[in-house]
Amino acid sequence: MSTQEKTKYSLCLIALVTAYFYFSSPDDIVINGDGEINGFINKGREFVQGPSFWDDQLVLIDNEIIIESKYLERQAQDTIYLKDILLEEKQEAERFYREYPELRPTQAEIRAQNLRDMADEVESREFEVELLATSRERLKYLRALRLAIESE
Secondary structure (H helix, E strand, O other), X not given: OOHHHHHHHHHHHHHHHHHHHHHOOOOOOOEOOOOOEOOHHHHHHHHHHOHHHHHHHHHHXXXXXXXXXXXXXXXXXXXXXXXXXXXXXXHHHHHHHXXXXXXXXXXXXXXXXXXXXXXXXXXXXXXXXXXXXXXXHHHHHHHHHHHHHHHO
């Protein structure tokens, strides 16, 4: 292969890489807490795209902020949905036990199940507290990230 062909191929490769960096964008936030870009490819994108790279990152951050801000609303909807399912299950069980009374659990089995349900509820509430704290931390991080990008 001649030097001229090598140069052509090199220029084509450079053009392809530049086009990739120019037209592609990350699907996620690629900026860390210090406002630095993660990864070689993302640094290349930022170099080629310039301000539009940062605009895209701000859009992704804003979308994440919206999602995290709706956490409590989603949690309330999920709780209502779960309660509806449990109510339907209880009603279905009652219909079943009316039809097959010999299969109805004893009082001791019912009390044991109630205790298990209470333990599950305690664990569930502890988990919800952790999820809420994580969501709040994520919001705080995203807002700080947004400010870091805007200040540059």
